[in-house]
Amino acid sequence: MSDASAPTxxxxxxxxxxxxxxxxxxxxxxxxxxxxxxxxxxxxxxxxLLVGTVFAMISSFKLHSPEFLGDVSWLTFGRVRPAxxxxxxxxxxxxxxxxxxxxxxxxxxxxxxRHPRMLLAACGLWNLGLVIxxxxxxxxxxxxxxxxxxxxxxxxxxxxxxALVGIWGVIMFRFRAPGHVYVSQWYxxxxxxxxxxxxxxxxxxxxxxxxxxxxxxxxxWWFAHNVLGLWFTPMGLAAAYYFIPKVIGKPVHSxxxxxxxxxxxxxFYNWNGAHHLIGGPVPTWVISASIVASFxxxxxxxxxxxxxxxxxxxxxxxxxxxxxxRFIVFGxxxxxxxxxxxxxxxxxSYSKVYHFTQxxxxxxxxxxxxxxxxxxxxxxxxxxPRLVGxxxxxxxxxxxxxxxxxxxxxxxxxxxHIGGFVQGLGLNNPNTSFEMITKSTIPYLIGRSLSGILLTxxxxxxxxxxxxxxxxxxxxxxxxxxxxxxxxxxxxxxxEPAAL
Amino acid sequence: xxxxxxxxxxxxxxxxxxxVVALCWAARTGQFKHMETSARVIFDANEPVGAVxxxxxxxQKKTPKTASKEKQS
Numbered sequence: 001m002s003d004a005s006a007p008t009x010x011x012x013x014x015x016x017x018x019x020x021x022x023x024x025x026x027x028x029x030x031x032x033x034x035x036x037x038x039x040x041x042x043x044x045x046x047x048x049l050l051v052g053t054v055f056a057m058i059s060s061f062k063l064h065s066p067e068f069l070g071d072v073s074w075l076t077f078g079r080v081r082p083a084x085x086x087x088x089x090x091x092x093x094x095x096x097x098x099x100x101x102x103x104x105x106x107x108x109x110x111x112x113x114r115h116p117r118m119l120l121a122a123c124g125l126w127n128l129g130l131v132i133x134x135x136x137x138x139x140x141x142x143x144x145x146x147x148x149x150x151x152x153x154x155x156x157x158x159x160x161x162x163a164l165v166g167i168w169g170v171i172m173f174r175f176r177a178p179g180h181v182y183v184s185q186w187y188x189x190x191x192x193x194x195x196x197x198x199x200x201x202x203x204x205x206x207x208x209x210x211x212x213x214x215x216x217x218x219x220x221w222w223f224a225h226n227v228l229g230l231w232f233t234p235m236g237l238a239a240a241y242y243f244i245p246k247v248i249g250k251p252v253h254s255x256x257x258x259x260x261x262x263x264x265x266x267x268f269y270n271w272n273g274a275h276h277l278i279g280g281p282v283p284t285w286v287i288s289a290s291i292v293a294s295f296x297x298x299x300x301x302x303x304x305x306x307x308x309x310x311x312x313x314x315x316x317x318x319x320x321x322x323x324x325x326r327f328i329v330f331g332x333x334x335x336x337x338x339x340x341x342x343x344x345x346x347x348x349s350y351s352k353v354y355h356f357t358q359x360x361x362x363x364x365x366x367x368x369x370x371x372x373x374x375x376x377x378x379x380x381x382x383x384x385p386r387l388v389g390x391x392x393x394x395x396x397x398x399x400x401x402x403x404x405x406x407x408x409x410x411x412x413x414x415x416x417h418i419g420g421f422v423q424g425l426g427l428n429n430p431n432t433s434f435e436m437i438t439k440s441t442i443p444y445l446i447g448r449s450l451s452g453i454l455l456t457x458x459x460x461x462x463x464x465x466x467x468x469x470x471x472x473x474x475x476x477x478x479x480x481x482x483x484x485x486x487x488x489x490x491x492x493x494x495x496e497p498a499a500l
Numbered sequence: 501x502x503x504x505x506x507x508x509x510x511x512x513x514x515x516x517x518x519x520v521v522a523l524c525w526a527a528r529t530g531q532f533k534h535m536e537t538s539a540r541v542i543f544d545a546n547e548p549v550g551a552v553x554x555x556x557x558x559x560q561k562k563t564p565k566t567a568s569k570e571k572q573s
């Protein structure tokens with residue numbers, strides 16, 4: 001479809017418009033049609049990942065060395081920590097998630113991407129909102145509401161940028177090629193619907209017309225928890241449900257289970273957020289309902305875990321030869337872990353110990369980093385070569401990226417879990433002074449900074465590798481779908497040792 | 501505040517209704533039928549079931565020239 005024959009936005013939005021469906025499109029043509037918008041979202045997401053990583057390191061060091069950059073007002077902990085949170089949540093995770101969503105939607109709709117300029121405009125608005133919001137936080141204009149610290153004057157830009165993506169998603173779905181709607185598409189369409197609902201509601205209730213008292217906390221945690229479960233999780237699972245079967249060349253183990261997993265997530269997740277307020281001054285029934293719903297989350301999580309594991313059964317050797325698979329399978333395993341942990345965290349007895357400790361931070365990173373970010377890295381390893389037309393430059397850099405992430409995550413989880421547990425036990429002991437508890441956490445916080453250094457190395461290595469790809473300095477091998485079909489690991493071993 | 505409350509309740513109703521409509525649409529259009537064959541829609545003639553579609557790039561010691569020669573042979 002040439003630009004001249006491409007439908008206008010008005011035509012795409014018109015209920016009566018009946019486009020010609022291009023059937024049997026080559027996969028390479030579809031991929032190429034997504035090139036500009038997807039690379040724009042990927043490039044900017046990596047920029048925000050690096051910015052967020054720097055903020056993370058500063059915040060982490062300040063926790064055990066408070067004097068570090070202590071005399072620079074815009075780098076005080078109260079500003080750098082929310083700047084880290086918002087740049088990684090909205091700048092990195094949402095942006096890369098949208099990029100992956102665009103690519104997957106075009107592939108799964110089996111049609112060329114429509115309205116790429118609309119997506120480029122969305123990318124511009126979204127990033128403008130991020131720049132203004134981040135500068136606002138650093139300048140002292142934070143709203144002080146966790147996960148929503150961007151000042152009110154930046155959020156309309158974010159919302160407008162997102163709205164264009166949402167509208168584009170509906171258009172793509174409407175004009176998809178006929179056939180079955182694959183489970184990944186269900187997740188993606190749901191995420192595109194859920195995010196404006198979450199973000200719009202919370203902006204209205206906390207920023208535009210703030211509700212009063214403890215209701216603020218309920219709304220806040222309803223958003224903070226659901227943005228993970230109904231925005232990032234569907235995008236991450238959509239990618240896992242597509243890439244795992246696609247890379248190993250084997251259909252999902254049980255498609256019945258995947259449908260059950262999707263609909264049970266849609267039914268139960270929305271109720272979960274209030275379990276973060278156990279013991280707080282909110283109506284008991286709200287918390288009880290949340291605990292029950294959290295427990296019900298065992299259903300979708302178990303279903304997804306069984307499905308992914310059984311799909312991979314007999315194919316685990318491919319982890320040695322596929323970068324995409326290695327990252328995504330690690331992410332999928334962490335999804336199971338973080339979700340089971342989340343279910344358990346809803347219990348009142350467990351909450352007594354972990355609440356207000358580093359364990360909550362560990363849980364958040366297990367979800368946002370070990371699960372979502374790793375799945376996104378894996379997706380990018382698959383997608384980028386198909387957009388720029390060459391293979392990744394160096395297997396060594398990919399392995400360095402993976403292992404730095406892997407050990408960084410493991411170290412962070414160990415230190416924050418043990419440190420959080422020690423901290424929680426101390427807080428529950430009336431004979432332990434607060435000073436002693438604070439001092440007891442310092443070694444664990446130093447451990448967390450060390451893990452941050454590993455993750456920082458990983459991010460800069462990946463960004464460098466990505467820039468090489470953007471400059472087309474990768475390996476000029478293969479065609480649009482690339483890769484020299486390493487059907488058997490033995491064949492692969494001839495060119496590259498399969499050492500992990 | 502009344503306006504905000506009304507908007508929120510309308511949004512809740514709209515999104516709740518959208519979920520029900522989506523479920524009904526899926527059932528009506530046969531999305532829950534032939535589940536096992538539906539799992540194969542991501543495969544096609546070029547990338548069939550059984551084809552592995554991702555791997556590490558070849559070792560850096562090999563130049564692109566030698567790698568392409570290898571491929572041709």
